[in-house]
Amino acid sequence: METxxxxxxxxxxxxxxxDQEHKKLFHILNKLFxxxxxxxxxxxxxxxxxxxxKDHTLQHFANEEDYMASIDxxxxxxxxxxxxxFRERTLPALERELEQTNYSENSISHFLGVCAGWLVGxxxxxxxxxxxxxxxxxxxxxxxxxxxxxxxxTIANLLHSMFQLNPQLISNCYGGEKFGNGIYDRLIYRSKDxxxxxxxxxxxxxxxxxxxxSVTDRKAAAVSVMLIHVAGYLARHLAERTMQFFAHAEEFxxxxxxxxxxxxxxxxxxxxxxxxxxxxxxxxxxxxYCAAASGPIRSENGVxxxxxxxxxxxxxxxxxxxxxxxxxxxxxRLLVVDDSDFMLKAMISLLENDYEVTTAKSGLSAIRxxxxxxxxxxxxxxxxxxxxxxxxLEMIRSEKEFTAxxxxxxxxxxxxxxxxxxxxxxxxGYLLKSLSTECVKKEIDxxxxxxxxxx
Numbered sequence: 001m002e003t004x005x006x007x008x009x010x011x012x013x014x015x016x017x018x019d020q021e022h023k024k025l026f027h028i029l030n031k032l033f034x035x036x037x038x039x040x041x042x043x044x045x046x047x048x049x050x051x052x053x054k055d056h057t058l059q060h061f062a063n064e065e066d067y068m069a070s071i072d073x074x075x076x077x078x079x080x081x082x083x084x085x086f087r088e089r090t091l092p093a094l095e096r097e098l099e100q101t102n103y104s105e106n107s108i109s110h111f112l113g114v115c116a117g118w119l120v121g122x123x124x125x126x127x128x129x130x131x132x133x134x135x136x137x138x139x140x141x142x143x144x145x146x147x148x149x150x151x152x153x154t155i156a157n158l159l160h161s162m163f164q165l166n167p168q169l170i171s172n173c174y175g176g177e178k179f180g181n182g183i184y185d186r187l188i189y190r191s192k193d194x195x196x197x198x199x200x201x202x203x204x205x206x207x208x209x210x211x212x213x214s215v216t217d218r219k220a221a222a223v224s225v226m227l228i229h230v231a232g233y234l235a236r237h238l239a240e241r242t243m244q245f246f247a248h249a250e251e252f253x254x255x256x257x258x259x260x261x262x263x264x265x266x267x268x269x270x271x272x273x274x275x276x277x278x279x280x281x282x283x284x285x286x287x288x289y290c291a292a293a294s295g296p297i298r299s300e301n302g303v304x305x306x307x308x309x310x311x312x313x314x315x316x317x318x319x320x321x322x323x324x325x326x327x328x329x330x331x332x333r334l335l336v337v338d339d340s341d342f343m344l345k346a347m348i349s350l351l352e353n354d355y356e357v358t359t360a361k362s363g364l365s366a367i368r369x370x371x372x373x374x375x376x377x378x379x380x381x382x383x384x385x386x387x388x389x390x391x392x393l394e395m396i397r398s399e400k401e402f403t404a405x406x407x408x409x410x411x412x413x414x415x416x417x418x419x420x421x422x423x424x425x426x427x428x429g430y431l432l433k434s435l436s437t438e439c440v441k442k443e444i445d446x447x448x449x450x451x452x453x454x455x
Contacts, residue, residue, distance in 0.1 A: 021060040078136040085173040093170035117177025148172040167280040174279035184260040185235035189252035200290040201235040207285030335375035363392035382411040
């Protein structure tokens, strides 16, 4: 098959070191594309090519940032943020998908689409600005990490409640990369004083087919008029459910809705300066949510992100006090705190084969239990009566010997206000009680897997 990713002179920015590295990254992606076509050795070859691409990308980021610092480039901070997002969120998520699906055709397509699209876009836009000395305008209005996290969790909750999907946020600097065949929906809202609020919602085809199938039991093999209408309805629903993040949202009304080709989307989106630009892996296809406003977005103080960096802080605590590490080979200890007997029994049944499970029905019982047996993770009901999850967590954090114990909230709440309140307390995670038992177990297993790799 013909090479998909071809180096072009228009990608050159005139800095030899950076141009050579960009060319090398294109070459690696070409190799990966060809390996993926050779079924008899695709798994091993792709695995090696992915590792090589990742290592070279990380070194390239470091070299590029050093160069920008050496010339006092004013866009260095923005570049670092984009690099960090791709390095710490997007690449690991794409790698996990490859491994979990045993390098399936779809996962390889996602990896190639996102990485190649990111590389082309970043080279043609952000990197070209290095030599001109101009700042990166496209990302100048992007909101801080904590706001991205709240919006990401809200959208994930909405997608779960609508379709029983379990989305993972894999980028908060989605640059318009093509990740598969999909529907590109553009919504334009205006206020009476002509302020504009614009949304781009991109649904990969399998996600829409899953949505239609879950509602009508009809199996669709390709994008059709019906699927386009479904995507349009979902786009309006998701946009309007998230508009409460925007200042004076009640003043805006929908003025135009467009279904775009990918090329049209690219041309329009590159002129935007979004506040949110999020990419999710829903498990049934990729989904992107992008929003740009002509006015300010409401931002509230005290909101903190759920980040993987929290695991690094726990790791530091373990290194300072190695005696707190559980002995190798023993089951991890879980403390489940919930006022519902039904919920406690359900969690014991779900987890007892792989974990040592202790339960408590109140905050005081939890503290007593922790004093006797230190848990490796606390699963804490957020909506308990008398002493709720917030108050219990504050009690836990007020005790010096318990501060480093990770806590995940269990909750039925999916609205943005509740999400913000929970995230502000900096838990290690946020599990919906409406999740299937398999998904709850998977999230807990994934938490310990990440912890193991960081130790």
